[in-house]
Amino acid sequence: SQQGEEDPQALSIQEGENATMNCSYKTSINNLQWYRQNSGRGLVHLILIRSNEREKHSGRLRVTLDTSKKSSSLLITASRAADTASYFCATGYGRKYIFGTGTRLKVLA
């Protein structure tokens, strides 16, 4: 399967701490996106990184991409209770995206 896999599956941290989650994939990609899903809701796009980029920032989010290791990481700095959600990577192959299994993040106030 080409599906990306997030690691860890679940993460629990204190408010103010940083949260790091990883995504690994198996075949070459065009780009990779990260999405957030709050409980019972649709997914919200966070950031897109192209295969020729190594790092992107958006507010408290930092995404890195290492195509040689076929992996990406999402760092959320200074986490807040509102960051509690599931986070998914979506790997892009041509016009197609495949979502990973997700990391469930819980931020404790």
Add this chain to the structure above:
Amino acid sequence: EAGVAQSPRYKIIEKRQSVAFWCNPISGHATLYWYQQILGQGPKLLIQFQNNGVVDDSQLPKDRFSAERLKGVDSTLKIQPAKLEDSAVYLCASSLGQGPDTQYFGPGTRLTVL
């Protein structure tokens, strides 16, 4: 700008019954996606439309699932007959163009098959 609309939000049916979901994408978005998300898993692409043509339906169980996109705008996804394992959230998403692009998701339809 209005987001992706889906209806109904919730549906409970008996196995072997049929059900249909509706999606209205963001105006002007060429690409429309239907995903199935089983509890605790990531979304799985069922079908992808580019305007009113099918780009990918390789994971659509065609013996029971069907989908159409009328005039390249609204879309319906139908299940007939439903099985217990079809219980999931069905997500519709749309994106502007053909290439690597942000997908905008609707709130989803939660289907329970009893």
